[in-house]
Amino acid sequence: MIDPPPAQGDRRVDLHSHTIFSDGMLTPEELVARATARRLAAIAVTDHDSVEGLPRAIAAAGAEIEVLPGIEISSEMEGADLHVLGFFVDVTSTTLLERLRQFHAERLQRVETILGRLRELGAPVAFDAVMALAGPGVVGRPHIAEALLRAGHVTTLDDAFRRFLGAYAPAFVARPAFRTEDAIALIHDAGGVSVLAHPGASMSDSAIERLRAAGLDGIEIWHPQHGANTVLRFRALAGRLGLLESGGSDFHAVGRGADLGDLPIPFEIVGKLRQAAGAAH
Numbered sequence: 001m002i003d004p005p006p007a008q009g010d011r012r013v014d015l016h017s018h019t020i021f022s023d024g025m026l027t028p029e030e031l032v033a034r035a036t037a038r039r040l041a042a043i044a045v046t047d048h049d050s051v052e053g054l055p056r057a058i059a060a061a062g063a064e065i066e067v068l069p070g071i072e073i074s075s076e077m078e079g080a081d082l083h084v085l086g087f088f089v090d091v092t093s094t095t096l097l098e099r100l101r102q103f104h105a106e107r108l109q110r111v112e113t114i115l116g117r118l119r120e121l122g123a124p125v126a127f128d129a130v131m132a133l134a135g136p137g138v139v140g141r142p143h144i145a146e147a148l149l150r151a152g153h154v155t156t157l158d159d160a161f162r163r164f165l166g167a168y169a170p171a172f173v174a175r176p177a178f179r180t181e182d183a184i185a186l187i188h189d190a191g192g193v194s195v196l197a198h199p200g201a202s203m204s205d206s207a208i209e210r211l212r213a214a215g216l217d218g219i220e221i222w223h224p225q226h227g228a229n230t231v232l233r234f235r236a237l238a239g240r241l242g243l244l245e246s247g248g249s250d251f252h253a254v255g256r257g258a259d260l261g262d263l264p265i266p267f268e269i270v271g272k273l274r275q276a277a278g279a280a281h
């Protein structure tokens, strides 16, 4: 049973959501059905480092809803983990698909390395068990944590990160760095517009100015992690720097964080993003 949509005046959109092709729980079809039931005018499907769910999501969209092709790329700037959203990316771009294949290969290699460390630490888990938990999604530490839990090596997922997988724990292996500037360029190369995802209250204006200089097109203003003051601050900054506005619930699963359409995000931003994508190419 799907809850009724939140009180709304104008048509709403939600430009940040995940499916089973990354770490979301819904299939592309289920996600689009939920967005339609909640009367959203448009959603963007933005899986982590994957465009595999997009053809299915777009095919599932009826006349009432528009599905924007999107992606959320993990990157690094000065040691910080920054996520960059791409909208209106061409899912057949060979540059993009080749880079995503490389991410995928790097992640598989990293899982092998982490599992080797866990074996040495006396907490062995099988590679196949981890891959089964990832399903079609992008494999990562959450799946290894779940496998550790099922194997009885840890008592909770938190315990898995604290004792083994967290940034300062003994089985931690960093992913090869991918610079935020390169994420922006990759999105542009695939014909998309780049938007800094959930910068958060601690992100400095000067860091965003540097990204603007590197070609960043927009900022995610509305996000569950942004309080009212942060929204106001980033709107003012976007206005000053000439950056586009975007926003979304970062929906992953029912009962986990915000639901699709929970945030009041105006329909108008879709047209502006589309125009920017069209204008750039």
Ligand code: AMP
Binding pocket: 139, 140, 141, 142, 157, 158, 161, 162, 166
């Ligand atoms: P990966 O992309 O493989 O490095 O995994 C990153 C994901 O692991 C994040 O998106 C979180 O969902 C999860 N994660 C990272 N650190 C923690 C932590 N300390 N506790 C729980 N989950 C975490």
Ligand code: ZN
Binding pocket: 018, 022, 023, 024, 048, 252
């Ligand atoms: Zn996610």
Ligand code: FE
Binding pocket: 072, 083, 197, 198
């Ligand atoms: Fe993110």
Ligand code: FE
Binding pocket: 016, 017, 018, 072, 250
């Ligand atoms: Fe996300």
